[in-house]
Structure formats: structure tokens, C-alpha cells
Amino acid sequence: MKFRTIARISAIAALAGLAAPASAQQTITWWDFFVGGDGVRMKALIDEFNEEHPDVQIEATSLEWGTPFYTKIRTSSAVGQGPDVMSYHLSRIPLGLDEGVLTPITDADLEAAGLSGDDFFESAFEAAKGPDGTLYAVPFDVHSIVLYYNKSYLEGSRFLDDEGKLTGIESVADFEEAMQTAVDNGSETPLTYATGDDGGVFRVFYTLLSQQGGTLIDDEGQILPGDSTEKAITAIETMTKWQSEGWQPEQALYEASVALFTSGRSAFHMNGVWEVPTMTDLAADGSLGFEWGAVEVPKLMETQTTWADSHAWAIPIQGEEEMDPEKREAVMQIIGWMEEHAIQWADAGHIPAYKPVAESDEFTSMEPNATYSSLAERATYEPRSEVAGVASPAYDAAVNIISPAIHGYMSPEEAVEQTKAELQRRMQ
Amino acid sequence: MAMIRNKSRHRLVAISLILPFVAIFALVFAYPVVEVVRMSFTDAPLIGDGDWVGLANYRRLLTDSLFYTSLVNNGYFVLLTVIPTTIIALMIALAVSRMSGRMQALALVLFFTPYVLPVSVVTQIWSWMLDFQFGVLQPVIEFFTGKPVPVFKNPFWVMPTVAVVTIWWTNGFNVLLFLAGLRNISEELYEAARLDGATRRQLFFQVTWPLLWPVTALVLTLQLILQLKIFDQIYLLSEGGPFNSSYVLLLMVYREAFQLNNGGYAAAISLVLFLLIVVISVLQFQILRIGGKNK
Numbered sequence: 001m002k003f004r005t006i007a008r009i010s011a012i013a014a015l016a017g018l019a020a021p022a023s024a025q026q027t028i029t030w031w032d033f034f035v036g037g038d039g040v041r042m043k044a045l046i047d048e049f050n051e052e053h054p055d056v057q058i059e060a061t062s063l064e065w066g067t068p069f070y071t072k073i074r075t076s077s078a079v080g081q082g083p084d085v086m087s088y089h090l091s092r093i094p095l096g097l098d099e100g101v102l103t104p105i106t107d108a109d110l111e112a113a114g115l116s117g118d119d120f121f122e123s124a125f126e127a128a129k130g131p132d133g134t135l136y137a138v139p140f141d142v143h144s145i146v147l148y149y150n151k152s153y154l155e156g157s158r159f160l161d162d163e164g165k166l167t168g169i170e171s172v173a174d175f176e177e178a179m180q181t182a183v184d185n186g187s188e189t190p191l192t193y194a195t196g197d198d199g200g201v202f203r204v205f206y207t208l209l210s211q212q213g214g215t216l217i218d219d220e221g222q223i224l225p226g227d228s229t230e231k232a233i234t235a236i237e238t239m240t241k242w243q244s245e246g247w248q249p250e251q252a253l254y255e256a257s258v259a260l261f262t263s264g265r266s267a268f269h270m271n272g273v274w275e276v277p278t279m280t281d282l283a284a285d286g287s288l289g290f291e292w293g294a295v296e297v298p299k300l301m302e303t304q305t306t307w308a309d310s311h312a313w314a315i316p317i318q319g320e321e322e323m324d325p326e327k328r329e330a331v332m333q334i335i336g337w338m339e340e341h342a343i344q345w346a347d348a349g350h351i352p353a354y355k356p357v358a359e360s361d362e363f364t365s366m367e368p369n370a371t372y373s374s375l376a377e378r379a380t381y382e383p384r385s386e387v388a389g390v391a392s393p394a395y396d397a398a399v400n401i402i403s404p405a406i407h408g409y410m411s412p413e414e415a416v417e418q419t420k421a422e423l424q425r426r427m428q
Numbered sequence: 429m430a431m432i433r434n435k436s437r438h439r440l441v442a443i444s445l446i447l448p449f450v451a452i453f454a455l456v457f458a459y460p461v462v463e464v465v466r467m468s469f470t471d472a473p474l475i476g477d478g479d480w481v482g483l484a485n486y487r488r489l490l491t492d493s494l495f496y497t498s499l500v501n502n503g504y505f506v507l508l509t510v511i512p513t514t515i516i517a518l519m520i521a522l523a524v525s526r527m528s529g530r531m532q533a534l535a536l537v538l539f540f541t542p543y544v545l546p547v548s549v550v551t552q553i554w555s556w557m558l559d560f561q562f563g564v565l566q567p568v569i570e571f572f573t574g575k576p577v578p579v580f581k582n583p584f585w586v587m588p589t590v591a592v593v594t595i596w597w598t599n600g601f602n603v604l605l606f607l608a609g610l611r612n613i614s615e616e617l618y619e620a621a622r623l624d625g626a627t628r629r630q631l632f633f634q635v636t637w638p639l640l641w642p643v644t645a646l647v648l649t650l651q652l653i654l655q656l657k658i659f660d661q662i663y664l665l666s667e668g669g670p671f672n673s674s675y676v677l678l679l680m681v682y683r684e685a686f687q688l689n690n691g692g693y694a695a696a697i698s699l700v701l702f703l704l705i706v707v708i709s710v711l712q713f714q715i716l717r718i719g720g721k722n723k
Binding site: 074095098099249252256386387391392393400401403407410426428 | 473476668
């Protein structure tokens with residue numbers, strides 16, 4: 001009897017405890033994978049939001065990027081212990097749908113956030129949809145790889161224009177000539193990217209493939225259909241040549257590949273826009289030691305395009321439950337606010353996916369972002385497939401098969417065959 | 429009467445003593461094992477139920493070339509670690525047992541320290557030391573091979589290097605086991621043998637080795653089980669590459685379950701690995717026991 005009374009009282013107390021703050025204030029659990037330079041900027045945005053909105057408070061946690069993040073989302077949201085809002089890669093949406101963790105973003109949701117579909121770059125907004133056209137995420141940025149360059153190695157050559165900007169690279173041959181010029185001017189390894197890491201290899205490979213109009217995986221799930229196989233071989237052959245000529249570093253991991261450029265040893269660096277703050281900061285305190293620039297990856301093959309992905313906001317399922325509509329509204333309010341303040345995020349090198357910010361004077365005068373922001377319209381997103389996207393089998397294949405191939409452990413033909421077989425196997 | 433009461437009371441005490449263990453065992457081991465077996469016959473995702481697919485997962489496993497690659501790599505890794513680590517541990521234990529007092533304690537601490545470290549620290553230390561561009565061990569490798577080697581990116585170097593790291597990490601425990609075994613051998617036996625004019629060689633092979641055999645068999649078996657379960661070091665150092673030359677069964681389980689959401693298939697692979705470990709280790713232990721009896 002006594003036990004039951006105590007239980008009843010504590011249950012009421014617990015309910016009251018839960019209910020009381022809910023009416024006064026919404027606490028939104030937020031998970032993201034931003035650490036490092038990105039993380040600092042995101043934290044500033046969250047703090048600013050919390051200060052401006054006493055009635056909606058974000059409780060943010062940053063988790064480890066990649067498979068660990070997405071596994072945690074998968075397991076926690078299935079039992080209703082996940083976040084209320086989370087960062088998500090658009091390239092990851094196919095697998096997210098397969099796992100059933102994403103809730104559709106309705107028109108009413110968008111309205112609550114004060115947003116509409118036309119506000120976004122089309123390629124990003126399309127990539128945020130499922131195969132049936134339902135929206136599952138709100139794109140926040142477009143991020144891609146860009147070509148960083150060190151002006152000191154190119155001075156006096158035809159590759160710098162009167163204003164000291166990179167010019168005259170319109171084919172692989174031009175680019176190779178530029179690299180040779182840099183070598184002649186004393187650059188040990190003229191081009192650096194993470195040749196021994198999954199991301200670095202995949203992004204360059206995918207860019208070269210897309211520039212030839214090749215498809216990695218088509219909508220029917222065919223891997224490198226038709227002449228895309230040939231194009232993939234060409235892409236790997238190109239990368240292999242850069243390796244065997246000694247133009248790019250052997251087995252460079254991510255940090256080493258960045259260090260080669262920032263220490264002034266490489267003339268070119270292909271890496272994500274997220275390293276822009278590193279360069280800006282180093283240049284600002286005078287420790288960079290050279291003048292740098294960053295441009296959209298030039299048209300090396302037939303078309304001008306680059307690999308791209310987006311960070312986006314998504315709302316996971318809450319186990320068996322539905323999210324309280326008031327809470328959902330608060331979440332959408334946060335998303336809307338973040339989009340409008342994306343200019344602070346652009347400071348981390350990214351291009352805002354939200355056009356009103358991307359087209360604002362503040363952004364178009366922001367350098368070097370404004371120089372390469374043209375890529376947003378022409379970007380090629382990753383294939384809509386569970387085996388592609390961040391930390392996916394496609395990335396594994398890049399480090400496991402393509403990277404060894406460019407280091408001469410197997411021929412480009414063999415590498416493409418193996419990549420095809422590997423992705424096919426993982427698709428089952 | 430009193431006896432009967434005592435007996436039932438005795439049983440009650442016994443049950444109440446083992447019940448907590450049985451309950452926990454059932455909850456965290458028996459139940460999950462049954463679930464894994466059931467899951468391996470379904471197409472379940474990582475979380476939630478799937479449809480019954482019979483033996484489809486196993487059939488797929490038998491046609492999966494990566495399964496055979498992983499199996500071979502697991503075997504190769506066992507070859508590279510189990511017997512070498514046992515021999516090294518025995519030699520270290522023999523050397524340490526000759527020391528005395530503080531020196532012995534110091535030597536033991538030195539050999540045991542790596543074992544205390546978590547795997548992430550171990551792999552971090554070694555990947556720094558072996559880093560292709562900046563690693564302190566690269567000059568050593570260069571001395572022998574003529575050029576630096578990106579060890580975790582080279583198909584021939586990757587498994588032996590992971591094996592070296594593993595032996596360095598886990599050897600201290602084996603040394604302890606051997607040392608305990610050595611201390612159990614009575615000094616009188618050596619004295620008697622010496623009186624009969626036994627050489628040092630004979631002392632080792634006729635006295636130490638046979639009497640130490642139970643410990644050796646134990647170390648070999650424990651190592652076999654441990655090394656068949658290789659995952660952490662591979663995941664942290666080479667991620668199964670380059671071109672799957674360090675891909676192992678548990679990595680396959682991890683990728684299928686957590687990266688690709690194929691719970692059923694992952695369950696089938698892990699069950700096969702489990703049976704493999706049980707069969708091999710029971711077999712090995714029996715063979716070692718017979719070997720011991722013949723001595």
C-alpha cells in the first residue's frame with residue numbers, strides 16, 4: 001500500500017516536473033558533427049540564438065563525424081532517445097531513408113521556419129528530397145572542393161593575370177603545365193590533396209569523373225554504366241600520372257596534405273572549402289608567408305563541375321512517438337533562424353544554400369568565397385544510393401582501391417573493376 | 429530430519445548464490461545469442477525486425493568473395509601472432525625470472541605497461557611512430573629496405589605490422605602467466621637434475637618445458653581466441669585496406685551492421701565467426717592436451 005502511494009506521488013511529481021518547463025520554455029536537443037573551426041562558428045551561432053530567444057533553448061552536443069555519428073542517430077532515434085534536430089549530409093539521405101530515421105519536412109514546417117523551396121539553390125534542394133520528391137532535410141550550405149593556389153610559384157607565368165589571380169587553366173594539359181611551372185620554380189610537390197585518405201581521393205576522383213559527364217551510380221543502381229567505366233579509368237589514369245610524375249604527395253593523410261600547402265611547399269591544394277578559415281587565419285597573423293587564392297576547380301575535362309555535398313538540418317523520428325507540434329514549430333524556428341544567419345557560417349568557407357544570404361552584398365563581397373561561389377549552381381552531388389555519400393562504401397573504395405591504384409599497386413582498369421564489384425556487393 | 433532440512437537449505441543457499449549470475453548471464457549473454465541466431469535467418473536491419481529468409485544469408489556468405497578474403501586474413505594474422513607471441517613471452521619470462529628484487533619488478537613493469545594502455549592509445553602511438561612522412565621509425569625501415577614504407581598502405585607490410593603492434597601491446601599478460609608457471613616449478617627438481625649432471629639445455633627441455641606445458645597450452649589457446657577476434661587494431665590502423673589485404677571477419681560484421689544497416693547478414697557472419705572460434709579453440713586445446721600427455 002505504502003509503496004504504491006509513494007510510486008503514485010513520484011509519478012505525479014515527475015509529470016509535473018516535465019510539464020512545468022515545457023509550457024514556459026522549449027528545450028531543443030541538438031546534435032551536430034561540427035568540431036574544429038566549423039564547430040567554433042556553429043557554437044557562436046547557437047549561443048546567439050539562445051540569447052535572442054529566452055523561450056527556446058538549444059542544448060547542443062557535438063559528436064564524432066562519420067559512421068559513429070550516423071550509427072548513433074540510427075540507434076538512439078529508433079528508441080526515442082535521439083535529438084530533436086540534427087545536422088545531416090545530403091549525400092547521406094538515401095541511407096537515412098533506408099534506415100527510416102528521417103521525418104518529412106512539410107510545407108507547413110517550411111512556413112513555420114519562414115522559408116520556401118525557391119529560397120535555395122536548386123541542386124541542393126533537389127538533393128534534400130527522397131526519390132518520390134518528399135523533402136527530408138533543409139539544406140544549410142553547399143560545400144565542395146576548391147583549388148587553392150600559392151601565387152609565389154606562378155609569378156611571371158601565364159597562369160596569373162594582371163590582378164594576380166589564377167587564370168589560363170582550361171584542360172588537364174594546362175594544369176599539368178602549371179604544375180611543371182611550379183616545379184621549375186622550386187615547388188617540391190606542386191599539387192597536394194589527401195592521396196592516402198578516403199575523402200581526398202574520392203572527391204578528386206568524383207570531380208574528374210563528373211567533369212567528363214560520367215555517372216558513378218545511375219538511378220537504376222547500375223555502377224559506372226556504359227562509357228562511365230571508360231571515364232572512371234581516365235580519371236584514375238590522370239591521378240596516377242600526377243603521382244608517378246611526383247606532382248602529388250605519396251600516401252598523404254589529411255593533415256599532412258594541408259600542411260604541405262600551408263608550409264609553402266606546394267603550389268596547389270585541392271581540398272574542401274572548410275580549410276578557407278585556416279588560410280585566412282594564417283594569412284591574418286602573417287605566418288602563411290605567401291599570397292594565396294582559391295578558385296572553383298577549373299574545367300580540366302569536358303564540363304565545368306565539381307563534387308559537392310551539403311550540410312543540412314533534419315528532424316529524426318522519435319521512436320514510436322510523434323514530436324509535439326509545438327516543439328516541432330520551435331525546431332523549425334531554429335532552422336529558419338540559422339538559414340538567415342548563414343553569413344556567419346559562410347565565414348567557415350561554406351557557400352550558404354539559402355539564396356537570400358548567398359546573394360546578399362555581404363556574401364558577394366566576402367573573399368575568397370565569392371570567387372568560387374559560382375560552383376554552387378554547377379555542382380554535382382553524389383549519386384542517390386545507399387552505398388554512396390559520406391563515410392559510405394564509395395568512400396571506403398576510394399581509400400581501399402583507388403588510392404592503391406594511383407600509387408601503382410594495380411592498373412586503373414583493375415581498380416575500376418574492383419570498385420564496381422565492391423559497390424555491387426555492398427548494394428545487396 | 430535435520431539432515432534433510434539441512435540439505436534443502438543447502439540447496440536454497442546454493443541457488444540464491446548462483447541466481448544473480450545466472451540471471452545476468454541469461455540477460456546479457458544467452459538471450460542475445462539466441463537473438464543473433466534468430467536474426468541470422470532474417471533480413472532484419474540493425475534495429476527492428478525483419479522477414480524470415482531461411483538460409484539466404486548463409487548462402488550469400490558462401491558466395492561472398494570478401495568472406496574468403498577475410499577468412500584467409502584472419503588465418504594469416506593468427507599465424508603471425510599466436511606462436512610468435514608465446515615464444516617471445518616465454519623468453520622474456522625466463523629472462524625476468526633470473527633477475528631478482530627491484531630489477532625484476534622494474535622489468536615486469538616495463539613489459540606490462542603496454543598491456544594497460546587502451547587500444548586507441550596503442551594505435552595512436554604506433555601510427556605516429558610509423559607515419560610515412562614524419563614517423564621516427566621510418567629511418568629504421570629506410571635503413572633495411574632502402575626507402576620509407578607507408579606500412580599501413582602497403583599490402584605486404586600491413587598485416588605483419590599490425591601483428592607487431594598487437595604483440596607489443598598484449599605480450600605483458602602472457603609474460604605474467606609464464607612467470608607464475610615458472611614460479612610453480614619446485615627448485616628441488618632443478619637441484620636433483622643438476623646432481624644427476626644435467627646441462628642447462630637439459631634442465632630446460634626435461635624439467636621446465638614439460639612442467640610449464642599446461643601454462644603454454646593455456647597461453648596458446650587464449651591467444652588463438654583473442655587473435656581470431658582481431659578488430660580494433662585493424663579498424664584504427666588500416667581500415668581493412670589496401671584493397672582488402674587486411675580485411676577481417678569482424679570488420680565485415682561491423683561494416684555490414686553499422687555502415688550498411690544489414691543486421692541479418694551481419695548476424696550470420698558473426699555466428700560463423702563464433703562457431704569457428706569455438707571449434708578451432710576446442711580442437712587446439714585437445715591437441716595440446718594430448719601433446720602434453722605424451723611428454
